[in-house]
Amino acid sequence: MRKGICVIDDDEIYQKIIRKLIARAEVFERAVFYMRASDALEDLRNPETSLPDVILLDINMPGMDGWQFIELLQKSYPSLFNECAIYIVTSSIAYSDKEKLKEFSGLAGFLSKPIKVDQLIEIGKAVK
Template identity: 30%
Template sequence: MLDQILCIDDDPITLMLCKKVIVKSSFSNEIITAQNGEEALSYFNTIRHVKDKPIEHPQLIFLDLNMPVMGGWEFLDYFNSPEFSEFKTIKVVVLSSTIDPEDLEKAKQYPMVIDFLSKPITRSMLEYLNNKME
């Protein structure tokens, strides 16, 4: 079981379903959500500045690609930069409603992206990811 994961998606129903499946599967102790990439980067900037204790951060991010304000690709560009290097051990799973072959290829350019899966998240996906992360 992971200690903490972050789900980034602009759809509240997707976030709710994601949380339910993760809780039922005992996949993570804590689930944090963000509605777009900008909100997620802001979260990382906030936890980076917590003093006097080790930084607790998600071990895994579920990332939607198409979101207003800041989409998944833009988030990955920022998150892959030296500015966020202290979080480079965090793995990312792209969750998308469309699986475009070009998107699959683009995702391979980011070292933190370990998989590209189709929405919605399922128990079997979490079991598969659990085995992949061991």
């Protein structure tokens, strides 16, 4: 089975780093990257696009934040959390975001930046 990962984060430097880390982890055969959540949402809602096995999602982004992205994607995929492991990835998390996490019990987890290769390997191995 080809494992796929999607990274949604507006930080260009983080995007460059995570690309290299995903390549080093050697557990994902497909990787797609988005700077804007709205672009990712548009692509993932396309019937010809399949959901990735894993989404690494930043919370704080301009335009559409991570929470809005999840809510809108769930409308297209009611069983989203059964089809895709979504990890919230951020450099710092406010108390309000910690509280918001409780509203999304289906999230696969929370990861603090910077992510390490070992974490990506674990995530890749945990994918069905």
